[in-house]
Amino acid sequence: xxxxxxxxxxxxxxxxxxxxxxxxxxxxxxxxxxxxxxxxxxxxxxxxxxxxxxxxxxxxxxxxxxxxxxxxxxxxxxxxxxxxxxxxxxxxxxxxxxxxxxxxxxxxxxxxxxxxxxxxxxxxxxxxxxxxxxxxxxxxxxxxxxxxxxxxxxxxxxxxxxxxxxxxxxxxxxxxxxxxxxxxxxxxxxxxxxxxxxxxxxxxxxxxxxxxxxxxxxxxxxxxxxxxxxxxxxxxxxxxxxxxxxxxxxxxxxxxxxxxxxxxxxxxxxxxxxxxxxxxxxxxxxxxxxxxxxxxxxxxxxxxxxxxxxxxxxxxxxxxxxxxxxxxxxxxxxxxxxxxxxxxxxxxxxxxxxxxxxxxxxxxxxxxxxxxxxxxxxxxxxxxxxxxxxxxxxxxxxxxxxxxxxxxxxxxxxxxxxxxxxxxxxxxxxxxxxxxxxxxxxxxxxxxxxxxxxxxxxxxxxx
Amino acid sequence: xxxxxxxxxxxxxxxxxxxxxxxxxxxxxxxxxxxxxxxxxxxxxxxxxxxxxxxxxxxxxxxxxxxxxxxxxxxxxxxxxxxxxxxxxxxxxxxxxxxxxxxxxxxxxxxxxxxxxxxxxxxxxxxxxxxxxxxxxxxxxxxxxxxxxxxxxxxxxxxxxxxxxxxxxxxxxxxxxxxxxxxxxxxxxxxxxxxxxxxxxxxxxxxxxxxxxxxxxxxxxxxxxxxxxxxxxxxxxxxxxxxxxxxxxxxxxxxxxxxxxxxxxxxxxxxxxxxxxxxxxxxxxxxxxxxxxxxxxxxxxxxxxxxxxxxxxxxxxxxxxxxxxxxxxxxxxxxxxxxxxxxxxxxxxxxxxxxxxxxxxxxxxxxxxxxxxxxxxxxxxxxxxxxxxxxxxxxxxxxxxxxxxxxxxxxxxxxxxxxxxxxxxxxxxxxxxxxxxxxxxxxxxxxxxxxxxxxxxxxxxxxxxxxxxxxxxxxxxxxxxxxxxxxxxxxxxxxxxxxxxxxxxx
Numbered sequence: 004x005x006x007x008x009x010x011x012x013x014x015x016x017x018x019x020x021x022x023x024x025x026x027x028x029x030x031x032x033x034x035x036x037x038x039x040x041x042x043x044x045x046x047x048x049x050x051x052x053x054x055x056x057x058x059x060x061x062x063x064x065x066x067x068x069x070x071x072x073x074x075x076x077x078x079x080x081x082x083x084x085x086x087x088x089x090x091x092x093x094x095x096x097x098x099x100x101x102x103x104x105x106x107x108x109x110x111x112x113x114x115x116x117x118x119x120x121x122x123x124x125x126x127x128x129x130x131x132x133x134x135x136x137x138x139x140x141x142x143x144x145x146x147x148x149x150x151x152x153x154x155x156x157x158x159x160x161x162x163x164x165x166x167x168x169x170x171x172x173x174x175x176x177x178x179x180x181x182x183x184x185x186x187x188x189x190x191x192x193x194x195x196x197x198x199x200x201x202x203x204x205x206x207x208x209x210x211x212x213x214x215x216x217x218x219x220x221x222x223x224x225x226x227x228x229x230x231x232x233x234x235x236x237x238x239x240x241x242x243x244x245x246x247x248x249x250x251x252x253x254x255x256x257x258x259x260x261x262x263x264x265x266x267x268x269x270x271x272x273x274x275x276x277x278x279x280x281x282x283x284x285x286x287x288x289x290x291x292x293x294x295x296x297x298x299x300x301x302x303x304x305x306x307x308x309x310x311x312x313x314x315x316x317x318x319x320x321x322x323x324x325x326x327x328x329x330x331x332x333x334x335x336x337x338x339x340x341x342x343x344x345x346x347x348x349x350x351x352x353x354x355x356x357x358x359x360x361x362x363x364x365x366x367x368x369x370x371x372x373x374x375x376x377x378x379x380x381x382x383x384x385x386x387x388x389x390x391x392x393x394x395x396x397x398x399x400x401x402x403x404x405x406x407x408x409x410x411x412x413x414x415x416x417x418x419x420x421x422x423x424x425x426x427x428x429x430x431x432x433x434x435x436x437x438x439x440x441x442x443x444x445x446x447x448x449x450x451x452x453x454x455x456x457x458x459x460x461x462x463x464x465x466x
Numbered sequence: 467x468x469x470x471x472x473x474x475x476x477x478x479x480x481x482x483x484x485x486x487x488x489x490x491x492x493x494x495x496x497x498x499x500x501x502x503x504x505x506x507x508x509x510x511x512x513x514x515x516x517x518x519x520x521x522x523x524x525x526x527x528x529x530x531x532x533x534x535x536x537x538x539x540x541x542x543x544x545x546x547x548x549x550x551x552x553x554x555x556x557x558x559x560x561x562x563x564x565x566x567x568x569x570x571x572x573x574x575x576x577x578x579x580x581x582x583x584x585x586x587x588x589x590x591x592x593x594x595x596x597x598x599x600x601x602x603x604x605x606x607x608x609x610x611x612x613x614x615x616x617x618x619x620x621x622x623x624x625x626x627x628x629x630x631x632x633x634x635x636x637x638x639x640x641x642x643x644x645x646x647x648x649x650x651x652x653x654x655x656x657x658x659x660x661x662x663x664x665x666x667x668x669x670x671x672x673x674x675x676x677x678x679x680x681x682x683x684x685x686x687x688x689x690x691x692x693x694x695x696x697x698x699x700x701x702x703x704x705x706x707x708x709x710x711x712x713x714x715x716x717x718x719x720x721x722x723x724x725x726x727x728x729x730x731x732x733x734x735x736x737x738x739x740x741x742x743x744x745x746x747x748x749x750x751x752x753x754x755x756x757x758x759x760x761x762x763x764x765x766x767x768x769x770x771x772x773x774x775x776x777x778x779x780x781x782x783x784x785x786x787x788x789x790x791x792x793x794x795x796x797x798x799x800x801x802x803x804x805x806x807x808x809x810x811x812x813x814x815x816x817x818x819x820x821x822x823x824x825x826x827x828x829x830x831x832x833x834x835x836x837x838x839x840x841x842x843x844x845x846x847x848x849x850x851x852x853x854x855x856x857x858x859x860x861x862x863x864x865x866x867x868x869x870x871x872x873x874x875x876x877x878x879x880x881x882x883x884x885x886x887x888x889x890x891x892x893x894x895x896x897x898x899x900x901x902x903x904x905x906x907x908x909x910x911x912x913x914x915x916x917x918x919x920x921x922x923x924x925x926x927x928x929x930x931x932x933x934x935x936x937x938x939x940x941x942x943x944x945x946x947x948x949x950x951x952x953x954x955x956x957x958x959x960x961x962x963x964x965x966x967x968x969x970x971x972x
Contacts, residue, residue, distance in 0.1 A: 069675055086882040087627060091668040093881070094637045097874055098644055099675040122881055 070100060070111040071353050074118065078346045078389075081122045089122055103369075106360040113360075113382040114353060114389070121345065121390040145379035148234035151194075151243065157231070157373065158196045160366050162432055162439050163359070163458060166450040167293050167334025168197040169431055170460035173424030175289050176204050178330035178464070179213065182287035186216040188275065190268070191293035194233040195219060198244055206251035215248060215255040216286075217241075220262050220271050220295065227387065227397045229298060230380045264298040265394050267319040272326075279326055287329040294335060296406075298397035303341045320413035324465060331415060331463045333406060337449065337456040340388050340400045352388045356381060358452045365436035403447060403459040416466035417446035424448075539579075544586035547576040548804065551593055555800035563601065570597050589811040592829045593804055596836035603837075619698075621830070622661055624823030629814055630879045630887060631906050634898045635748045636665040637878060639783035641871040642910040643744040644672055646781035650742035653681045656735055656777070658727060658750040660687025663702040665746070667709050674713035682716040686735050691723040699723060727754060728766035732773050742780040751853070752786055755846040759794040763841075771860035775913040782862060782911040787847040788897055788904040791835050803835045806847075806905070813900040816886050850895060850907040862911040866894025871908075 073096055080088040093115065100111035149157060158164045179185045185205065189195060198217065206212045221237055222228050233240070241257035248255035262271040279288070302314040313321075323331055338355040342348045359381045367374035387398040401409075407417070425441070425448060432439045432450075440451040447461040554569035573594050580587035626632040647653045653673075657665070666685060673680045685706060692698045699721025710717030724730050727750060737743055756765035774782055789806040793799040807828060814824060834845040854864070875889040875896055890897050895909040 066675060073671075073675075087633065090633060090637070090878045090882055091671075094640070094668050094874055094878060095672045095675070097870070097877075098641075098672045099677075104677075119877065119881070 066099075067107045067110075067357070070096070070107060071350070073099075074111065074114050074349055074353065075346055077115075077118050078121075078349050081118060082345060093119065093122075106364060107357070109378065110353070110357050110360040113356070113378070113385045114349065116382065117386040117389040120386055124390065145375065146230045146232055146383055147376040147379060148232045149376075151233065151235055151240060154194065154231055154233060155196055157376065158193055160373065160377075161362060162435050162450055164193055164196065164293070165431060166428060166441070166448075166458055167460050168200065169428050170420055170424060170448050171291055171293065171332040171334060171462075172197065172201045172204055173427060174332050174418065174420060174460075174462040175201065175291065175330060176208070177421065177424075178289060178418070178462075179205075179287040180208075181210070182285065182329070183213055184216065184286040185213040186218065186278075186286050186288045188218045188220070188271070188288070188290050189293075190220045190295045191291060192229050192295050193231060193293060194237075195240060195244060197291065197293065199247055202244070202248050202251055202253055202255070206248075206253050212251070212253040213287075215253055216258070217244065217255060218258045218260060218271070218275070220268060221259050222261075222263060222295070222298070224261060225263050225265065225397075227298075227391065227395045229294075229387070229397055230383050231376075264295070264397060265300065265315075267299050267315040267322065272319075272322045275326055288326060290323055290328050290331040292331065292333045292335075296333060297335055297340075297400045299399075300394070301341055301399050301401065303343055304393070304396075304399065317409065317413065320409055320415075324414045327465060329464065330418065331410070332460065333410070333463070334458060334460045335403075335406060336400050337403050337459045338400045339402050339405070340398055345389060348388050352385055356385055358455060358457055362436065362438065362452055365438065403444065403449070403456075403461065406459075407445070407447075407461065410461070410463045411466075414466055415463035418462040418464050419446040420448050420460070420462065540581065540585075543576055543579045544590070547573055547580065547586065547590050547594075550576060551590065551597065551804065552797070552801055554597055556797045558597070558600065559796040566597075567601055570594065570601060573597075585812075585815070586808070588815065588825075589804070589808045592807070592825075592832045593800075593836065595829075596833045599833065600837045619662055621823055621827035623664075624821055625827040626664060628821035628824035629810075629817060630882050631810075631898060632664075632748070633882070634875060634879055634889070634906060635785035635908060637668065638867065638871055638875055638896055638908040639746055639748065639785060639910075640665065640669045640672070641874055642781050642783045642865065642867055643746065644669060644676075645868060645870070646744060646865075646910075646912075647673070647681060647742055648676075649678075650780070651681050652684075652738065652741045654684040654686065654735075654737060654741045654743050656686045656688070656743065656745045656779075658688055658745070658747040660685075660689045660699065660702055660721070663687065663706050665748070666706055670706070670710050670715055670717070671713060674710075674715045680713075680715040683710065684718050684720070684738075684741070686720045686722060688722045688724055688727065688730055690725055697721075726766065727770050730770075730773070732776050735777065737777055743777050745774050745777065745779045745782040747783065748785045749787065751784060752792070752846045752848060753844045755792055755848065757794060757840065758792060760840070767856065768860065771857065771862070775861045778913050778915045780912055781865060782857075782913070783908070784853065784857070784911065785906060785908045786850065786853060788849055788899075788907045789847045790849050792846040792848050800836060803832060805903075807832055809900045809903045809905060813886060813905075850897070850909065853907075853909070854895075857909075857911050862913050864894055865910040865912050867891070867896050867908065867910055872896060 073092055077089060077092040077096065080092060096111060096115045100108040100115060102109060102112040104112070175185075175187070187198075187201070189198065191197065195217075202215065205215060219237060219241070223233070223237075237259040241259060245255050245257050260271045260274055262268045275288075296316070296319070299316045299319050300314060301316045304314070336355070339351055340348050342351060359377070363374060363377055367377060384398050387396055391397075410417075420443075425443070428441055428448060432441055438453045440454070442449050442451060444459065447459050449456050450458040450460075550569050550573035554566045554573060557563075557566035557569060573590075577587065577591060577594055580590070622632075643655065655666070655669075657663075663685075670683065673683060685703075687699055687702060689699050689702075703719035703721055706719055707717055720736070722730055722734055751767065751770075754765060754767035754770055756763045756767075787806070789802060791799055791803050791806070793802060810828060811825070814821060831845045834843055838844075858864070872889065872891045875898070879887050879889055879898060886901055888899055888902070890899065890904070895907055897904040897907045899905050
């Protein structure tokens with residue numbers, strides 16, 4: 004007996020066991036098109052009116068917003084241990100965000116990998132089977148081990164690090180004027196790539212070069228040391244730097260201190276305390292903090308010092324202040340990845356990490372090895388933010404305002420960057436793609452991509 | 467001392483699996499030992515997969531000895547039970563009702579000694595029950611008991627949630643369909659068993675966000691007629707239409723109520739010209755088979771496959787159980803089913819959360835295989851190798867499931883079910899198995915239009931009958947269509963999909 008269904012009257016209630024919608028809850032309410040923060044290539048900068056019967060495809064308009072929404076749905080499903088919904092969304096995402104697609108797709112693919120990694124460690128999505136590992140390669144597997152030469156040219160590809168280097172070096176040069184001995188403590192993720200230029204600048208000082216002491220924080224042995232990874236021992240690196248300094252008539256000594264952000268670099272701080280006891284006022288102590296401070300646990304990390312009820316991050320800044328430095332320069336990414344919930348961090352990271360994916364098209368060709376290294380690094384960061392918890396999550400960025408509050412709270416006052424420094428930075432930016440820019444924010448400098456904040460540089464002296 | 471090929475010793479090594487043709491001949495089991503023996507070696511009985519048991523030979527603390535002894539006893543009881551069940555089945559095949567009853571009574575007694583909460587006991591209780599029904603109940607009442615307040619859809623949903631098999635079926639079929647629809651602006655999915663439409667939200671979402679934008683999507687859902695006062699097909703259609711509307715996919719749904727697939731004629735599907743057609747069959751084809759020995763009964767499968775071929779589907783996704791439960795001999799069939807369902811129950815066990823409803827779903831299949839014969843038996847599972855032959859004879863060509871399908875399947879199965887399940891690929895088909903035993907297989911097919919062009923089909927269409935149907939793409943006034951109009955794709959001219967390939971009507 005043939006029957007055909009008839010025209011609808013009213014929608015019936017969902018099946019009693021379909022509380023979560025049996026996958027029919029997997030709706031993505033596109034709603035009114037969200038204004039995207041970026042006018043990236045191919046997108047309309049103002050959302051178009053909804054088409055009615057036209058044949059305009061809605062696919063690409065707002066696809067980044069849709070992808071973010073799907074990722075959020077996925078993260079929620081994982082947190083709720085809803086294996087079915089998680090799988091359905093992952094299936095959709097795998098299809099719409101191939102790892103070799105456009106910048107939004109590659110961004111989404113990296114987030115997808117991070118969520119899969121997270122899912123494989125939690126609740127309903129239990130064991131990490133070999134199959135999962137094979138199917139979704141963890142970002143950590145692809146992080147490249149650089150030679151010094153490769154790393155030097157790699158960090159120069161984009162202003163991401165160069166910006167901080169230039170601003171910091173200029174501020175350092177100013178601050179150490181008149182001091183015959185300069186002690187730079189390098190708390191950086193990029194393995195002294197900033198230093199050769201600093202040595203040059205010190206060598207050309209009008210009053211002649213100082214004696215340079217360089218102390219480097221070595222966090223490489225920590226469980227979650229952020230990339231890039233240097234394929235060379237610090238001893239060897241240090242020897243090369245010392246030789247280079249000598250060639251510029253700068254007398255330099257180099258010291259490496261293994262230390263860990265997990266205890267606010269206490270081994271390094273302790274050593275410095277001992278050294279400071281024998282100072283005679285001829286030495287300028289400078290802290291160069293380049294992207295490493297955000298790895299020190301903040302209040303949301305739950306690890307609080309027992310002696311005082313403050314976070315390790317606050318303790319570190321107070322320790323630095325107690326050492327009476329001439330200058331502390333801080334270069335950090337202007338983003339906040341400290342939300343306690345994964346969805347909050349996902350949104351924050353998605354709305355920041357689009358920048359490297361968007362920018363990479365301008366300086367690295369598709370399929371190039373360097374692009375793979377670059378995106379692997381970004382992927383590592385995304386995975387760390389989303390899939391790691393506790394001490395293993397080191398990507399705990401805070402924004403410029405928050406860092407400023409911290410520095411002031413620890414007893415520092417801002418030191419503005421001079422016009423010369425700003426000018427040098429602008430000149431450097433001209434070597435890179437047109438999307439890069441710079442602006443002043445209060446006393447700080449801010450690197451921008453298509454008008455969006457990327458990295459800030461700030462300089463501080465004891466108040 | 468090895469106990470021989472005990473049916474529940476699933477090999478851990480996939481290379482030692484029984485192979486895709488599912489052929490299996492049970493070896494005669496040695497009689498169970500008189501009592502537990504200190505030199506009995508342990509091997510992987512289903513409830514012990516994860517545990518690593520100490521060798522009895524090594525000394526270990528007394529408490530562990532007790533536990534080990536109890537386990538040994540249980541294992542022995544399990545072996546004995548299986549032996550008895552198979553003997554009973556053998557007696558049934560030989561027509562010896564009395565012997566079968568006696569063996570079954572012994573089996574029931576053995577059951578008492580076993581925990582029926584897990585392992586051998588759990589699946590054996592269903593087979594014992596089924597044998598009882600076969601022996602003692604009249605044929606009209608041999609269908610499995612239905613727990614109160616449940617129906618097929620309810621059990622299906624629980625089975626869907628509790629283990630990865632239906633999910634694997636859906637996303638593997640969806641992957642093939644999504645890839646086949648690449649570049650097509652008008653697409654039509656024919657679902658042989660729409661149920662609650664669980665398969666389709668993910669596909670709709672993926673189509674919504676595909677580069678270049680979504681196509682105009684039609685879904686034709688086939689399902690059984692609803693009881694009076696309900697219109698299940700319409701309800702599913704409405705929910706899917708709502709979803710499609712929310713993601714801005716032009717959509718229309720049509721329900722076709724039929725008790726069996728051979729009642730469905732191509733013209734009812736109303737394939738429009740220029741549409742890319744996907745036919746989706748998840749665990750449906752086996753119901754159309756007949757007894758291999760029955761040469762008088764013309765099985766509907768060939769007609770249905772011809773019908774599918776006549777639609778010239780861009781993709782025909784087929785998922786079936788990977789087992790031979792259509793063997794004419796009762797003992798063969800019984801034994802094969804015992805192996806198969808013990809693996810499935812084993813995997814249910816291992817997924818942690820027990821699901822009695824999922825078990826009830828499986829119990830119905832077991833009852834059907836054991837108790838029903840002839841036209842009453844629907845669960846006529848056949849292995850992939852035989853399906854490949856049938857589909858090829860019907861003029862369908864195999865479409866390999868690509869690397870994406872394999873990667874997705876591995877990732878998604880791995881995420882939801884932890885250790886034990888694996889997805890293997892062979893000859894462009896995927897199989898999902900438990901500890902090396904393949905349980906479900908997925909394949910994809912297509913049919914090309916006849917070179918000499920289409921023939922007009924005489925039975926065309928009186929589309930007026932059909933337009934009472936809802937959701938059909940018949941016009942913008944249908945409440946089932948999403949948002950914007952159907953853009954004029956309603957030209958369901960009759961003969962569109964129905965081409966050549968012989969007389970479909972019989």
